[in-house]
Amino acid sequence: MLRNDLLxxxxxxxxxxxxxxxxxxxxxxxxxxxxxGGKGVFIEDRDGNRLLDAxxxxxxxxxxxxxxxxxxxxxxxxxxxxxxHAYVGHGTEASITLAKMVLERAPQGMSKVxxxxxxxxxxxxxxxxxxYYNNILGRPEKKKIISRWRGYHGSGLVxxxxxxxxxFHKKFDLPLDRILHTEAPYYFRRPDAAMxxxxxxxxxxxxxxxxxxxxxxxxxxxxxxxxxxxxxGIVPPPQGxxxxxxxxxxxxxxxxxxxxVVTGFGRLGTMMGSDHYGMKPDIVTIAKGLTSAYAPLSGSxxxxxxxxxxxxxxxxxxxxxxxxxxxxxxxxxxAGVANLKLIDSLGLxxxxxxxxxxxxxxxxDALADHSHVGEVRGEGMLAAVEFMDDKDKRTFFDxxxxxxxxxxxxxLKRGVIARxxxxxxxxxxxxxxxxxxxxxxEIVSKTAEAVAEVxx
Numbered sequence: 001m002l003r004n005d006l007l008x009x010x011x012x013x014x015x016x017x018x019x020x021x022x023x024x025x026x027x028x029x030x031x032x033x034x035x036x037g038g039k040g041v042f043i044e045d046r047d048g049n050r051l052l053d054a055x056x057x058x059x060x061x062x063x064x065x066x067x068x069x070x071x072x073x074x075x076x077x078x079x080x081x082x083x084x085h086a087y088v089g090h091g092t093e094a095s096i097t098l099a100k101m102v103l104e105r106a107p108q109g110m111s112k113v114x115x116x117x118x119x120x121x122x123x124x125x126x127x128x129x130x131x132y133y134n135n136i137l138g139r140p141e142k143k144k145i146i147s148r149w150r151g152y153h154g155s156g157l158v159x160x161x162x163x164x165x166x167x168f169h170k171k172f173d174l175p176l177d178r179i180l181h182t183e184a185p186y187y188f189r190r191p192d193a194a195m196x197x198x199x200x201x202x203x204x205x206x207x208x209x210x211x212x213x214x215x216x217x218x219x220x221x222x223x224x225x226x227x228x229x230x231x232x233g234i235v236p237p238p239q240g241x242x243x244x245x246x247x248x249x250x251x252x253x254x255x256x257x258x259x260x261v262v263t264g265f266g267r268l269g270t271m272m273g274s275d276h277y278g279m280k281p282d283i284v285t286i287a288k289g290l291t292s293a294y295a296p297l298s299g300s301x302x303x304x305x306x307x308x309x310x311x312x313x314x315x316x317x318x319x320x321x322x323x324x325x326x327x328x329x330x331x332x333x334x335a336g337v338a339n340l341k342l343i344d345s346l347g348l349x350x351x352x353x354x355x356x357x358x359x360x361x362x363x364x365d366a367l368a369d370h371s372h373v374g375e376v377r378g379e380g381m382l383a384a385v386e387f388m389d390d391k392d393k394r395t396f397f398d399x400x401x402x403x404x405x406x407x408x409x410x411x412l413k414r415g416v417i418a419r420x421x422x423x424x425x426x427x428x429x430x431x432x433x434x435x436x437x438x439x440x441x442e443i444v445s446k447t448a449e450a451v452a453e454v455x456x
Contacts, residue, residue: 004046008032038065041432041439043417052416054443056432059230059262059382060288063342064432070294070338077334086115086328088319094333101340102290102299105265107258107274107281111307114300115328119261119287120154122298123224126257126283127158128322130221133255133306136313143178144215146208146223146254150184150232150423153224153259153285162224165232167422180215183207184229185237188375188386193394197238205244217252222282224257227273233421234384234428236377242277255282255306261298265289266343266433268380269353276379282306292339297332348433356381359431359440366448372403372455381433385447387425387455397425403454410450416443 011032017025024030034046041064043053056062063070077094084090099113106113116122127145134142145162147153153162160168161175164184169175183204190200212220223245229235249256258281263273267289270276274284282305287298302310314320326332343349360378367373367385374388374396387404389397397403404420407427411418419428429443 004034007034007046040064040066041435050415051412052439052442054416054429054431055419056430057293058288059267059430060293062265062267062289062433063292063339063346063348064434067292067294067338067342069342070292070335073334073338074295074331077331081330083326083330085325087323091328092330092333094330094337095328098333098336098340101337102286102301105271105340106284106301107272107279109280109303109305110284110301111304112302114302115333116298116300116324117296117326117329117332118154118298119259119285120156120159121324122261122285122287122300123153123159123162123257123259124156125300125322126224126285127162127222129283129300129302129306129310130255130257132313132320132322133309134221136309136316139218141219142221144180144220145178146180146182146211146220148184148225148229148232149181150186150229150235151181151224151226151259152229152231153226165423180211180220182211184232184235185241186229186233186235187238188235188377198240201238201241201244204241205248208245208248212248212252212254217254220252220254222255222257223249224259226259226261227263227277227279228268228379228382230262230382231421233386233424233426234378234382234430236379236382237277242279246280257281257283257285259285261285261287262289262382262430265340266349266352266380267382267430269349269356270380271349289343290339291332291335292342294339295329295332295335296326297329297336343433346434351435352381352433355435355437355440358437359383359429359435359443362440362444363429363447366444367451370451370455373451378429381431381435383429384421385427385451387427399425401425406454407447407450410453411447414446414449416446418443418447 036046037044042050044050102113131143147162149164151164153159155168161179164181187200258274260273264286268276282303284301291297360383363383364376368376372387375386377384389395404425408420421428
């Protein structure tokens with residue numbers, strides 16, 4: 001086994017880490033954690049620390065760490081057939097089985113599944129297919145995509161443009177043309193504190209209608225949104241939001257892409273987030289919970305309305321010009337099959353609903369009355385605590401104070417991993433769906449201690 005100091009040296013000399021302050025890391029100014037194992041909701045590092053991962057990696061290890069059923073499925077598939085492509089009708093038992101399992105769990109009206117590797121490439125696929133769809137229908141001008149400020153849909157060129165967070169645009173010349181942004185359904189940060197939830201939903205609808213009128217409905221192809229805003233702050237929408245938004249989209253013949261990378265496969269206490277909010281998407285993006293991150297895999301679930309036109313397009317133009325070398329990779333597909341079976345057999349969707357409700361209530365009881373806690377919010381196995389400078393005046397901390405990261409660091413000292421969200425002083429939680437009430441209590445009590453340390 002290599003020495004920790006040698007691994008640390010090699011890491012800083014050779015490894016380009018995502019979403020990292022590169023210069024500080026190279027200079028050794030930031031810690032380097034070498035993760036070595038995990039079981040349930042806990043991970044272990046090479047320094048002997050055992051940490052409760054209250055963010056499931058990056059919202060993705062839904063079944064928890066160390067599940068031998070998935071590891072064995074991966075090993076068996078690798079021995080039998082590690083790889084073959086999925087072009088021109090090729091498949092494996094794992095990929096064909098997984099496609100069927102996904103459609104059985106998808107919202108109504110879905111037809112086929114295209115498999116990729118991650119949420120970013122799945123959303124690239126979705127935008128590309130949306131453009132193809134409108135070209136086949138003879139509407140070459142109908143290409144713009146509406147996203148929301150604070151939405152997160154990836155960090156590629158198109159997907160980074162769809163993302164509505166400054167960090168992912170700054171100095172990258174993003175967003176690209178054809179990508180538009182509208183109001184986030186962030187009731188806590190509503191423009192007028194006197195607004196009711198119904199008033200704020202009407203405001204969001206009016207903003208969307210104004211954007212469509214300004215751009216022209218005949219230029220807008222699709223609206224993409226997460227059922228619950230994730231990286232933008234873990235923000236459940238106000239009641240009636242999705243029904244009101246969907247009515248606008250239907251009126252203007254605009255497709256709805258539901259980005260379920262975070263919410264898919266149980267996170268909200270329903271199999272899909274679309275089901276939780278009564279959404280009727282035309283395309284659904286899936287990734288993280290599809291394999292619980294035991295192997296890279298994503299999917300684009302294509303609805304009947306779109307699929308019919310895709311078939312028409314290939315009759316008119318020949319094979320569709322889209323695909324990745326690793327589309328429907330057999331090892332990823334085998335992991336997905338084993339993972340979905342585990343979600344069912346362990347009752348993890350139900351646990352996300354029950355223990356998630358307990359977790360959110362306990363967090364609210366512990367922190368909602370703190371003078372610097374503006375809001376405790378969540379849904380299912382998602383939760384967030386948002387900090388404020390002055391709760392009564394509704395003023396926020398100066399970003400330079402980095403209150404969210406400070407609370408996250410104080411919590412890490414206590415053996416719990418949470419995430420300081422990238423925009424605003426918000427501490428986010430997305431534990432594995434196997435979380436127990438006792439583990440929820442541990443997260444809550446240590447979070448309260450961390451908040452007290454930083455904010456009194």
